[in-house]
Amino acid sequence: MLKNNRETLLAGAEYQDAYTDLKWVCRAPHGNWAIRLLGFVLRKAFRKGCSSITFDKLSFEKATAQIAPGHLVVLAPTHRSMMDFLVCSYLCFAHPELKISIPYIAADLQLGKLPFLGWLLKQAYAFYLKRGQGKADPELNAQLRHLVDAQQTLEIFIEGTRSRARQCLPPKRGLLRALQQTGVGCTLLPITINYDRVPEEDALMRELQGGPKPTMRLGPLLNWSLKLLNDQIKIGRVHLVCGEPVTMEPENDVHAVSHAVMKELQENYVVSTYHLRAFLHFQPELGYTLQSLSEAVQARGGTVLESPLEDLSLLDFKTEYTLRYQWMHLFFPDLLALSPHHPIILHHVSSNSFSERFSRPATLSPHNEPLQALLKCLFQPLQQAYSQLLHAASQQNGLRFANPKAFVVQHPDCFLPMVEEALAHLTAAKLLIKRENQTGFELGEAWKSQAEIYQVPFFEKNPVLMNPAFTNPAFTNPALKTSQR
Numbered sequence: 001m002l003k004n005n006r007e008t009l010l011a012g013a014e015y016q017d018a019y020t021d022l023k024w025v026c027r028a029p030h031g032n033w034a035i036r037l038l039g040f041v042l043r044k045a046f047r048k049g050c051s052s053i054t055f056d057k058l059s060f061e062k063a064t065a066q067i068a069p070g071h072l073v074v075l076a077p078t079h080r081s082m083m084d085f086l087v088c089s090y091l092c093f094a095h096p097e098l099k100i101s102i103p104y105i106a107a108d109l110q111l112g113k114l115p116f117l118g119w120l121l122k123q124a125y126a127f128y129l130k131r132g133q134g135k136a137d138p139e140l141n142a143q144l145r146h147l148v149d150a151q152q153t154l155e156i157f158i159e160g161t162r163s164r165a166r167q168c169l170p171p172k173r174g175l176l177r178a179l180q181q182t183g184v185g186c187t188l189l190p191i192t193i194n195y196d197r198v199p200e201e202d203a204l205m206r207e208l209q210g211g212p213k214p215t216m217r218l219g220p221l222l223n224w225s226l227k228l229l230n231d232q233i234k235i236g237r238v239h240l241v242c243g244e245p246v247t248m249e250p251e252n253d254v255h256a257v258s259h260a261v262m263k264e265l266q267e268n269y270v271v272s273t274y275h276l277r278a279f280l281h282f283q284p285e286l287g288y289t290l291q292s293l294s295e296a297v298q299a300r301g302g303t304v305l306e307s308p309l310e311d312l313s314l315l316d317f318k319t320e321y322t323l324r325y326q327w328m329h330l331f332f333p334d335l336l337a338l339s340p341h342h343p344i345i346l347h348h349v350s351s352n353s354f355s356e357r358f359s360r361p362a363t364l365s366p367h368n369e370p371l372q373a374l375l376k377c378l379f380q381p382l383q384q385a386y387s388q389l390l391h392a393a394s395q396q397n398g399l400r401f402a403n404p405k406a407f408v409v410q411h412p413d414c415f416l417p418m419v420e421e422a423l424a425h426l427t428a429a430k431l432l433i434k435r436e437n438q439t440g441f442e443l444g445e446a447w448k449s450q451a452e453i454y455q456v457p458f459f460e461k462n463p464v465l466m467n468p469a470f471t472n473p474a475f476t477n478p479a480l481k482t483s484q485r
Contacts, residue, residue: 006059007239007305010091011043012052029096034123039093042086049199049233051308055091055240059268060098063242067187071247072148074179075103075155076261077191079162079169081198082111087238088155088191089124100189103155104147106175110216117218129175131160141178148182158261164204165417166325168266168354171258176248183250188257190243190264194326196236196274196307199224205319208416210409236309241268262354271297271327274307278320281312283377287370296374300330301357321381321415328378329353333362335375339459343450344386347425348379372459383458385418386426390455393432399441426454 009015019027021043025036046053067073077084085105092102104125112118112128122128127147129140147154156179160172179186198204203220207213214220227233243264248257276293280286288296294304332349339345340361353359364371388411393399401407404419423441426432430446431454 006056007054008057010053010055010087010094010240011046012050012237013047014052015047028093031093031102032123034120035089035093035102035125038086038120038124039090042090045228046090048231049228049235051234051237053087053238053240056242057095057098059242060100063189063245064099066245068185068247071185071187072151072179072182073100073153074186074188075100075153075191076158076188076246076265077155078193078265079157079159080166080193080195081162081200083199083238084157084193085126085155087193087240091240092153101153103153105155106157108216114216114218114221117221137178140175141181144178145182148179148184154179158258158265162200162204163325164207165322165415166198167352167417168262168325171262173254173258176254176258180248180250180252180254185250186248188246188248188261190246190261190268192241192243192265192268192270194239194241194270194272194305196238196272196309197234199233199235201235201319204322205316208318208322208408209412210405210416234309236274236307237272237305239270239272239305241270243268259354266329266354266358269326269329270303270305272305272307272309274309275323275326276304277307277310278312278315278323279378281315282317282320286373286377288374293374296371297327297330300333302327302330318415324378329358331375331378332358333360334364334371335379335458336361337364338372338375342456342458343429343453344382344422344425345379345458348382348421351421351425376458379458381415381418382422385414385422386454388414389419389422389426390451393441393443393447394451398435398443399432400439402439 017024021040024043025031025039028036028039031039075088077088085107089102089105092098092100102125104127105121107121107126107128109128109130112122112126118128127143130137144154156175158171158176159169161169163169203214224233246257246260246264248254271294273290273294276290276297280288280290280293297304329352332353335345336349336359349359389399389407392407392411399407401410404416404423407419407423408414408416423432427434427441427444429450430444431450432441432447433444434441
């Protein structure tokens with residue numbers, strides 16, 4: 001029921017071949033000493049920490065067959081973990097028949113500053129760049145020019161940073177523009193990397209609880225490695241899928257190119273039974289079984305893979321919220337069909353859909369009570385974020401905190417990504433205005449006319465929602481519709 005035929009084993013505990021690890025790396029046709037050393041270490045690490053790493057070989061073969069002659073090949077994977085660039089390079093090293101050269105990886109400068117490891121990764125084709133400069137970087141341009149002239153395969157993270165909660169982030173276009181300025185045509189291969197659990201789960205959850213983003217240091221990495229050696233790290237399975245290639249010529253619109261890549265990344269999200277078990281673990285009253293929920297996901301075009309992870313005893317509810325991003329976009333059309341006029345839903349879907357098929361209302365039976373109950377549970381963190389923000393604003397005649405993290409520290413039941421989205425939207429819609437001293441928010445000019453509509457529960461048949469005189473600037477103004485992107 002839950003199997004498909006597009007899973008080729010790459011690594012992990014389930015992977016077996018006739019070679020020792022040393023012999024395996026020595027017989028590979030490509031790779032310098034650093035690549036081979038990392039291959040040797042990663043093969044052992046993946047065996048320790050992953051049940052299996054698989055990839056959709058047919059999708060990669062289909063994509064590489066469409067690479068235009070003379071084009072620069074650019075891998076563009078999702079970014080959920082530091083493991084992303086390692087597993088992509090490992091795939092290219094282990095499967096030379098895919099004809100994807102081991103890529104040169106655009107990595108954060110912080111990684112390059114780590115003692116020894118930064119140097120080792122540079123020998124293994126990493127090159128380092130400064131994030132968030134907002135302007136052209138002559139040094140980066142020179143590096144790219146050198147790599148392009150040498151016809152090297154590149155790897156970039158179009159989301160710019162790791163997505164702490166697994167949601168698709170608005171694409172960053174600086175590196176794409178720098179590539180375009182070389183004057184060489186590029187074929188981008190969007191690669192979605194799907195994890196049961198991400199290796200840095202605990203650290204990412206501390207950030208989602210309102211903690212600061214930690215500086216990259218060698219100590220925590222060594223501690224994590226010790227846990228791996230002691231069998232304390234088990235992330236289940238990892239699955240890679242390659243989307244349709246995206247072509248970028250010097251004359252193409254970079255904005256359109258970046259969104260085309262994000263569309264492919266989002267459409268190739270894969271759901272595992274671990275993700276669905278986790279959801280049902282916290283929703284025992286819902287009435288869905290693993291089979292019925294899997295069938296609902298598959299009916300909406302999703303792929304469900306079997307996961308060996310079953311122990312949910314240590315899983316907290318906010319970690320489960322992050323797992324929902326693997327599959328809840330499949331239910332956006334149902335959400336729109338059941339509540340087609342709610343401004344929160346309209347904004348959430350428009351801000352989080354990179355594919356049109358997720359932003360068109362479905363055709364549903366008006367009395368599908370099990371589905372409505374599922375949607376209420378699935379999108380409860382979204383409603384909760386708005387509800388608590390609006391309640392606090394009405395009680396305090398504004399908001400007395402400087403940023404979303406400060407709010408989450410005071411309201412730990414709220415989910416940071418939803419609070420960030422809600423606060424950005426309420427500000428764009430002028431229900432709230434940032435104070436000049438940056439210490440909080442005041443009620444905006446739209447508060448009196450709009451606050452009531454935002455407090456209507458999802459799916460409620462409220463006359464205010466049906467009033468044709470009601471117009472909301474957050475979804476009638478195209479600039480505000482894309483404010484999250």
